[in-house]
Amino acid sequence: MSLSTRVIAALGAVVVIGAGTVGGSIAFATGQDQPSDHRATLTVGTSSTEVEPFCFNNGQPLTEEQQDECQTKAGEALEKGGLPTSDVVASDRIGVGVTPTVADRGWWANTNGGGQAQGGRFILAPAAKGSTFSGSVPAANALNASGKTVITVVESDPKQPDAIYAVWYFKLNTQVA
Structure with missing residues (x-):
């Protein structure tokens, strides 16, 4: 049939x-x-975590007061375990990605890791426009000696670095291989 x-x-x-x-x-x-057009993705090894902004003002720049409040809330979330978290070993590779909308305006990302020569920060993505991925780097270069590394991703036009539109935070927990 x-x-x-x-x-x-x-x-x-x-x-x-x-x-x-x-x-x-x-x-x-x-x-x-x-779906929201303001997302950031953390890639650790072969896994990834995608989140909405921790701080966002509906596409308008955050005021200084909102930026201060954002940092305070992020510190509280870090203490209470409220940030998106991924386990990492030093041999992993890590990277950060953003949506095209964020990339079109501009963004940067860093960690609170890295050596003293780097000022206690490791730059995952320098301030740039157009690129949606930081590239993959060895985790060992970006990790904080405390075993708890915070990654900060910021949407900001490189020509107006004080105008911050969105902020994302991720936490990496260093595991012993």
């Missing part, structure tokens, strides 16, 4: 409509009509 072209087309239409309905239901259930 063979199916006619009309029956196959009708079944295909039902599948497409059903998939659209499920997709719309998921978006409705999460309260979003589409």
